[in-house]
Every structure is written in C-alpha cells, then in structure tokens.
Amino acid sequence: MSSEICPDNLLVIITRHFLTIPATGRKVHYRRCGSGPLLLMVHQSPRSSAEYSDLMQRWGEHFTCLAPDTPGFGQSDPLPETNGHEPEIDEFADALAEFAAALGVSRCAAYGFHSGGIILVTALKRHPELFSCLAVGGYAIWSEAEIALFGERYLPEWHPAPYGEHLTWLWNRMLEQSWFFPWFDLRDEARLSVAHADVTRVNQAVMEMLDAGNAYRVGYGAVLRAPRDIPPVDGDVPPCLITAYDGDPLQAHIDRLGDMPEGWRAEKVSTPADHQAASLSFLKEHAGEALCPDLAEDANEGWLALDRGLIHWRGQRGGRLVLHPPAAEMGEPQAGEIAIDLPGHGLSDGFDDMRSAVLATADALVSGSIDWSSLPPGDPAELYPDLTPDRYGTHLVKAWSAARAEALFEPWYAADKDHAIPLDPAAIGLAAIARRARARLRAGKSAARWHAILAEQTP
Numbered sequence: 001m002s003s004e005i006c007p008d009n010l011l012v013i014i015t016r017h018f019l020t021i022p023a024t025g026r027k028v029h030y031r032r033c034g035s036g037p038l039l040l041m042v043h044q045s046p047r048s049s050a051e052y053s054d055l056m057q058r059w060g061e062h063f064t065c066l067a068p069d070t071p072g073f074g075q076s077d078p079l080p081e082t083n084g085h086e087p088e089i090d091e092f093a094d095a096l097a098e099f100a101a102a103l104g105v106s107r108c109a110a111y112g113f114h115s116g117g118i119i120l121v122t123a124l125k126r127h128p129e130l131f132s133c134l135a136v137g138g139y140a141i142w143s144e145a146e147i148a149l150f151g152e153r154y155l156p157e158w159h160p161a162p163y164g165e166h167l168t169w170l171w172n173r174m175l176e177q178s179w180f181f182p183w184f185d186l187r188d189e190a191r192l193s194v195a196h197a198d199v200t201r202v203n204q205a206v207m208e209m210l211d212a213g214n215a216y217r218v219g220y221g222a223v224l225r226a227p228r229d230i231p232p233v234d235g236d237v238p239p240c241l242i243t244a245y246d247g248d249p250l251q252a253h254i255d256r257l258g259d260m261p262e263g264w265r266a267e268k269v270s271t272p273a274d275h276q277a278a279s280l281s282f283l284k285e286h287a288g289e290a291l292c293p294d295l296a297e298d299a300n301e302g303w304l305a306l307d308r309g310l311i312h313w314r315g316q317r318g319g320r321l322v323l324h325p326p327a328a329e330m331g332e333p334q335a336g337e338i339a340i341d342l343p344g345h346g347l348s349d350g351f352d353d354m355r356s357a358v359l360a361t362a363d364a365l366v367s368g369s370i371d372w373s374s375l376p377p378g379d380p381a382e383l384y385p386d387l388t389p390d391r392y393g394t395h396l397v398k399a400w401s402a403a404r405a406e407a408l409f410e411p412w413y414a415a416d417k418d419h420a421i422p423l424d425p426a427a428i429g430l431a432a433i434a435r436r437a438r439a440r441l442r443a444g445k446s447a448a449r450w451h452a453i454l455a456e457q458t459p
Contacts, residue, residue, distance in 0.1 A: 014056055016310060016347075017297040018075070021102050027298075028099050029075035030068040034060025038108040038292040039283060041067040042096065042116035045223055046216040048074030048208045055276065062284055063109070064292035070119065071095050072215040074208065075347070079218070086218050089226035093123035097130055103295050106130070109287035111279060113137035114250065115223035117242070124238065125231055133286035134240040135279035138250030139266075141228045141257060150224060154182055155217045158209075160430040164400030164437075171393030174205040181249040194247035203389040206396070210438050231261050239263030241282040245275045304361055309349025311361045312341040320368035323358065325376050326454070327384055327447035329439045338365055344446025346439065354446065355453050375454045378411030384448040387441055395441070403436035404428075 014033040021028065031049045033056040041052050049067035056065040071092060072078035079087040079095060096119060100108070109132050112120040117136035124131050142150075160166055177183040179195045209216060231237045240263070244251035254266045269275050303310040315322075315333030322339045324331050330346055333339040343357045344350035351357040362370055376383060385402060387395040405412040407427035409419045426432060440447070 013305060014053060015305060016303045016312075017295075018301050019099070019102055019297050021098055023098070026071070026079070026095075027075075027077045028068050028071075028102075030066060030099075031056065032067075032295070033057055033065045034063055036063050036292070037287045037290055038105060039063035039065050039287065040096075040100065040105075040108050040110040041065055042070065042110065042112040042119050043067065043073070044112075044114040044116050045070070045220040046073060046209055046212055047205065048211065050074065050204065050208065059280060062280070063287070066103075066108075066292075066295070068096075068099055070116075070219055072219045073212050075211065078215050087222060089118065089122050089222045090126065092119050092219065092222055093126050096120075096123045097127040100130060104293050105295075107132055107288075107290065109133050109135075109283050111135045111137075111283065114140070115220070118223045118226050121230060121240070122226060124240070125235075128237050131238045132288050133238050133283060135282050136240065136242045137275055137279065138244040138248050139230075139242045139253060139257065140250050141253045142224075149185070150182060153184055154224065155221050158214050158216065160434045162404075162430065164397050164404075167396035167400055168393065170206055170209055171202070171396060174209065175202050175393075177205075192247060192249060197391060199389050199391055202393075206393070207438075207441065210434075210441075213434075230257060230264070233259045233261055235261045237261050237263075239282075239286050240265075241279060242266040243269050243275045243278050245269050245272050248275075303347075304364055306351075306357055306360055308351050308357070309343075311343065311349070311357065312347035313338055313361070313365060315339050317365050318367050321358075321362045321366045321370045323371060323373045325373050326450040327440045327443045329435060336368075340365075342443075342446070342450055344449070345443045347442075350446055354450055372454060372457050376411070376451065378413070380448050380451045380455075382413045383411055383451065384440075384443075384445075387444050396437075399437040399440040400433065403433045403440060406436060407433070 014031050016029065016031055019028050019030065020026070031052070039059065041049070041056065043049050043051050048069045052067045056067060059065050069076035079091055081087070107130060110120050111134070114137065117139050120134055120136065121139065124134060158166065158170070173183060175197065178192060180186060180190045181192055182190070242254070242257065243266070244254055251268055254268050257266050260266065267278065269278060300316070301314040303312050314330065315338035316336060317338060319336035319338055322331060322333060322337050323342060324339070326342070330339050330341045340361055341348035343354040385398050387399055389395050402412055405415065407424065408421065409415055410421050411419065
C-alpha cells in the first residue's frame, strides 16, 4: 500500500494493489513504482504486469509507473461475455479506460510492448483524451497469409489433465517461443535470433500462464483478431513512437505501417536496450508535467509493505490473524478475521526471517490473536520436495504429483493402506489439484522453512 511506504523508498519498491471497478464489480490488480507524471504500462499477452518489474524500477526515476494486469491475466478478473460472445479488442481498450477513470486518472503517458501496444493504440483511437503520448514496442500488421498460418493453432485449448501432462506441454511451449515464431512453426525460416533457455524467464512465463489458465485464449485472441490499423494521417491524436529491435519478429512490420498521423514515427533499433532508451526519451519529451493523482484502491485486500517486501492480505483489519499451513493456499477470512499469504507463499514476497515478518504484519493489521494453524503430519524432508525450476520443467510435474496425492493419502507421500484417507470428489477434481500444485510452486523452499517455525511454535 503506497500510504505505508516512505517517499524515499518509492524508487526502489514496487507496491501492489487491487481496485474493484464500481460499475461492474470487476477486480483489477496493478503494480506501482516511482514518482512524477503518471506512466501507464500495458503488458503483452499472455503475461502479467510482473514482466515490467525491472523496467518500472528504472523508469521510476522519471515517472509514477502504473502497470495493471489486463483482464483475465495475472490477478485481474476477466471480462464477461456479451450475448454469448467473447470480448474483442474494443472491450479490452474500454476496460483500460474504465480502470483509469476508477483510479481517478484523466490523462497520462503510456507504454506497451507487442500486444500491450495493440491494446493501447486501440484505446487511443477510442479515448484520445486519456493519453498525452504513447511509446510502443513492436506493432503487428499481419498479412492474410500470416493470419491463416496462425489460425487456431496459436491458441490451443489448455486445461489441466489428470496426471499433469498439460504441464509438460506448457513448459516446452513457453521455452520454445523464443526459438521459433510462431512457436509451433519448426522451420529454419521461422527461427529467431533471440533464442534462449533462461530457466528464470521461462518459469515466470509458465507461472503467469498457470494464473490465466485457458482464459488466456480470450485476451490473447482479442489481440490477434484486432484490426491492424493505426489512426488516419489526418487524425487528431497524441504523439506516438513505435520501435522494434533486431531479433524482434515484429521488426519487419515497421515497414508495413504506412503513412502515420502527425507526431507519429516508427524506427528500427539494434537492441532491447536501444528500444527502451528511445521509448523513455520520447515519453519524457511528451508526457507533460502533471503529477500523478492519489490513486484509488480496495480497502478489504492489498499488500502490506515491510522493510524487505510485501505481504498479501485479505479481510477485515483489526480482527484475528489467520495463517494457512505451509505449501497451501490462503484461506477465506470470516467476519472479524484477516488472512495472509505466508511469507514466500502465494502473492507474498519471501523473507529471510519469516516469523518476524508475520509478527510485524500482525502488529500492523490486527488487534486480536494469531491462529498459527496446525502442524502438518509427516517428515518435512518428504512433505516438501525440492521444486527449484530446472531446464526440463520437472518441478512442475513434482508439484502436480504431490498435489494429487494430497487428496488420497495423509501424509501424501505415504502411499499405503494405513495412510489412505476418504475420497472427496471436490479435492480430487482437476481444478482443486491445479490450485494446490500452484500453491506448492509458489511456496518453493519457504514451505519447509515455515514448517520448522510451526514445529517450534507447537507446544
């Protein structure tokens, strides 16, 4: 919460917030960092605002960087269907304007990469008064042949499978998207010069896909189907810079843009750093000097800023603090309760001293007691397998296997008749397994550390 962070820390700490749109009840999650004029940052699909974390901290010297999760991605609610039809690009653009209005923003600069740029250009055409300028990284102008090539293959249905086989597909899909474009086109002509096997980057993209689920097809599909037209030459629109670097598959599309409005220009640059430098310079030149207004946020859910990170909480301030077991999800708080994601779990940051972080959270948010939760039975060395991401994505399958067995045995690793538990159809359902697996993946090594703290806490 921005009100709980000292101004000196605003350039180095990214705060996180929820805002419920009053007219629709749709919840939007956004990140904030920095000070100065407001810069709205729209991420690409199927990612989340987390992809801008490093950039926000650098650009926070010049702007108040504000990055929402677009509908259906990250922690933001999806847009509803209308008359049985999935939302299209106009609805995503209008949702962005609706979010800005609910925040209290009337005009701002904006930046978007790839599909984020498509959403922004569409929003600019529909709501030109909202923007002082745009900077866009790569703007797609697909040919009919390219659209035909993509077809439905680019956005296949993606659902949990009983034994976690969907996770094998997901890992390799996200791994190889930097190798070929489109990702399924295994031809030398489709190879990318920016290929990598960076486990951290791949895992981040995988975790974001786990958040979106099959709903990724809605937001991503709306972008792919969007009309590829920029404002007319005589359009009365704010200035815009479009750049694309060597290795970006959209760099060739710079030549397809055609004539542009006054104040618009497009350039090819050499590196991602050149793209970011050119974008920042353009934004600083055209953003104006208006400072960011006080921004709205929900009162019943958010993040508490401590010295070393953020703790995600939900519920009613002042009551009893309820803690969930290690490697599990936050429970739903009842009246008079507040629940948190344990440090290193869920949407909370990791802390070296987890117990102190919980106690500091209790001091800040509650006036009642702490429900520490019960100590899970079993050997912690078995309960919490190593889920460190690896080159082959095997950590995903480990998490799924453990989450599935949790519905069958207690402790889950003791697969014999003496440890079998009654079957609960809800617990063995694929959605429930998927939630438990994601909770384990998010917790990682923090789960075993919290188990040790509980063991010390238990008489």
